[in-house]
């Protein structure tokens with residue numbers, strides 16, 4: 318059985334953690350860190366996101382969220398962007414890692430603004 322209250326708290330905490338990781342990524346981009354350092358944080362963001370998204374979808378499904386389909390459709394796209402950018406970043410030697418980091422960052426901030434924030438608003442109003 319899924320406890321909606323506990324799950325909501327967990328998903329919200331994960332959003333805070335994702336924002337923290339993205340902030341860390343911004344710092345690394347600004348400091349022109351090495352690709353090895355960049356890849357470590359990108360890998361962490363991608364893995365964390367995949368786990369988080371699974372949980373968020375379970376929560377949306379459990380509470381019969383109205384925009385479940387649109388939201389999960391965007392998840393499919395964001396996971397594709399994240400995993401592709403990460404593997405391209407690992408693969409291409411000549412290109413600066415921060416180009417990939419920027420596309421991950423941009424896709425993520427768009428998702429948060431258009432999908433996660435409205436979902437969290439709904440959660441807060443249904444409590």
Ligand SMILES: [Fe+2]
Pocket residue numbers: 373388392428432433
């Ligand atoms: Fe989401």
Ligand SMILES: [Fe+2]
Pocket residue numbers: 332369370373433
């Ligand atoms: Fe989320």
